Amino acid sequence: MTRLVAVLSAFLLLAGCAGPDLAKRTFPRSTIPAAVGNATATTGAPTTAKAPVGQPVDPVFAADRLRLVDPCAVLAEELLDELGEPGVESRTGFSRCSNFMKDGSGKDLAVTVEIGQTMTVELADADKQLAGLRSHEQTLDNSACFVSVITQEQPGLGISVQIGYKDGDACAPGRKVAESVVNQVKARKGVITPAKGSLITLDPCALPDAAAVEAAVGREPDVFPYGLHNCSWAGKDRELTLDLRRTFVPDDRKFDDAQTEVDLGGGVKGYQVSARTSFPSCEVTWVQRTEADDEGEVVRVKSAGPEEVEFDRCAAAVGFAKALVGKIPRA
Numbered sequence: 001m002t003r004l005v006a007v008l009s010a011f012l013l014l015a016g017c018a019g020p021d022l023a024k025r026t027f028p029r030s031t032i033p034a035a036v037g038n039a040t041a042t043t044g045a046p047t048t049a050k051a052p053v054g055q056p057v058d059p060v061f062a063a064d065r066l067r068l069v070d071p072c073a074v075l076a077e078e079l080l081d082e083l084g085e086p087g088v089e090s091r092t093g094f095s096r097c098s099n100f101m102k103d104g105s106g107k108d109l110a111v112t113v114e115i116g117q118t119m120t121v122e123l124a125d126a127d128k129q130l131a132g133l134r135s136h137e138q139t140l141d142n143s144a145c146f147v148s149v150i151t152q153e154q155p156g157l158g159i160s161v162q163i164g165y166k167d168g169d170a171c172a173p174g175r176k177v178a179e180s181v182v183n184q185v186k187a188r189k190g191v192i193t194p195a196k197g198s199l200i201t202l203d204p205c206a207l208p209d210a211a212a213v214e215a216a217v218g219r220e221p222d223v224f225p226y227g228l229h230n231c232s233w234a235g236k237d238r239e240l241t242l243d244l245r246r247t248f249v250p251d252d253r254k255f256d257d258a259q260t261e262v263d264l265g266g267g268v269k270g271y272q273v274s275a276r277t278s279f280p281s282c283e284v285t286w287v288q289r290t291e292a293d294d295e296g297e298v299v300r301v302k303s304a305g306p307e308e309v310e311f312d313r314c315a316a317a318v319g320f321a322k323a324l325v326g327k328i329p330r331a
Contacts, residue, residue, distance in 0.1 A: 054154065057133060060186050061151035066116045067200055067228050071097035073190030074181045075113050083173050084109055094200050094229055094246050103165070109173065110164035113181055116228035119156030122148040130175065131182040137171055145170035147178040155225060159185065197289050197331025199244040199297045205231035208242065212323035216240045216303060216316045238305035238313075240320060249296035255285050262318055264325045272314055279304055282313035284321045289331035299328065 056062050072089050075097050080086040084103035091097050098112040119126075126134040126148070134150040147161040159181055163174040184190060194200050205225050213221060217235035224232040229244040259271040262284065270286040281304035290296035301324070303316035 054152075056152045056157075057150070058186075060188070061157075063116065063152070063157065063203065063228055064201070065191075066151070066157075066185070067094070068191050068194065069095075069115045069185055070190045070192050071095055071113050071115050073192075074115075074184040075099060075111065075177070076180060076184065079177065079180045080111065083111070083176070091246075094244075095227065103168070107165070107167065109168075110162075111173070111177055112162040112164075113177065114160045114162075114227075115181075115185070117148065117158055117160040118226050119148060119150055119158045119160075122158065122160075123150055123153060123156035126150050131179045131186075133182065135178070137174070139171065142166075143170065145174040147171065147174040149178055149182055195289065195291075195331070197329055199229070199288050199299065199328070200246075202229075202244055202328070204229060204242045204244055207231075207327060208320065208324055209327075212320050213240065215323075216320045237309045238303065238311060238316070240316070241300075241302045241304075242320075242324070243300040243302075244297070245300065246295065246297050248294055249287055249290055249298065250294065253287065259285075264318070264322050266325055266330075268325050270318070270321055272318065274314060278307050280307055280313060282317045284314075284317045286321070286325070288328065299324070 059065075072091055075089070077086055080099055080101060084101055084105075086099055087101040089097055089099050095116050096112065096114040098110065100108070100110050103109045122136045122138075123134075126136040128135045128137065130147070130149050134153075136148045136150075138146045138148075140146070143164060143166045145163045145165075147163070148158050149160075150156065150158045152158070159178065161174050161178040161181065163170040163177070165173065192200075205223055213233050217233050217238050217240050219235075221233040221235045221239075224234065226232065230241065232239060232241040253269070253271060255271050256273045259273040262270045262272045264270045264284075264286060268286055270284045272282065272284045274280070274282045281302050283300060283302040285298050285300045288297040288299055299321075301317050301321045303313040303320070305311060305313065
């Protein structure tokens with residue numbers, strides 16, 4: 001089994017590990033575009049200089065800063081008021097916020113912003129500029145527009161806005177929202193103070209020791225950061241994903257009917273569940289902290305590999321989880 005196959009499957013794993021999406025959300029993973037703002041829109045090739053590998057185009061867009069931006073706070077109500085009648089905001093994870101509202105004529109208008117979106121196709125095809133940054137737009141079935149603004153080029157990272165709007169120009173409000181969000185981030189608006197023990201500040205790719213990763217996937221794996229809170233390591237015939245997320249936490253900790261409880265050490269209980277598919281996996285979840293209304297933060301580790309490759313996926317996931325537990329400060 002070549003590393004190439006494992007690498008390709010890693011992207012599939014990431015798509016499946018990103019958690020439940022909003023019912024109305026249609027963000028295409030790794031195909032989200034970006035866009036132009038009113039008077040700042042251009043159609044010529046952007047002239048923005050490329051930043052060094054791992055560095056943002058401006059320090060204000062550094063990953064550790066973006067992790068602290070509240071996506072609902074930068075989706076400003078005064079801006080939405082200009083577009084129509086705002087609805088109730090809906091938060092997904094640490095970095096995504098939606099508002100399912102009405103335009104001035106009473107038509108449905110869905111607005112979603114994501115801070116720290118991985119940019120691949122968007123980066124390659126970014127042929128516009130918005131708020132002084134390279135950007136890209138993509139329309140979908142004349143009912144949605146994706147506006148992506150590039151904040152880091154190597155690897156690609158940015159701010160994305162999705163507009164769902166039938167029978168209207170979805171890109172026009174998309175540009176307006178994207179430009180507003182970028183300017184607010186530049187002005188350090190919407191920055192939160194993390195709760196004690198929160199996962200939000202952690203870099204998932206830098207968190208584990210190299211020895212723990214090697215034990216799970218082998219030596220010298222390829223590393224794939226995804227967004228601000230997810231990282232995957234792909235070896236020659238197996239892979240591992242670490243996902244830090246804000247999500248629903250049931251009172252009984254029953255994340256899956258088939259789960260079994262495992263002791264991760266330090267008084268931490270994990271919940272293990274296996275999936276038998278053409279790409280079998282074992283996932284271990286544990287609760288980092290809880291909030292009101294059954295919300296909280298969890299750590300999720302998944303070990304996976306092609307069906308023909310025989311190894312104990314649960315042993316790999318649990319071993320990695322045990323090595324990680326002590327590195328994450330408790331609430």
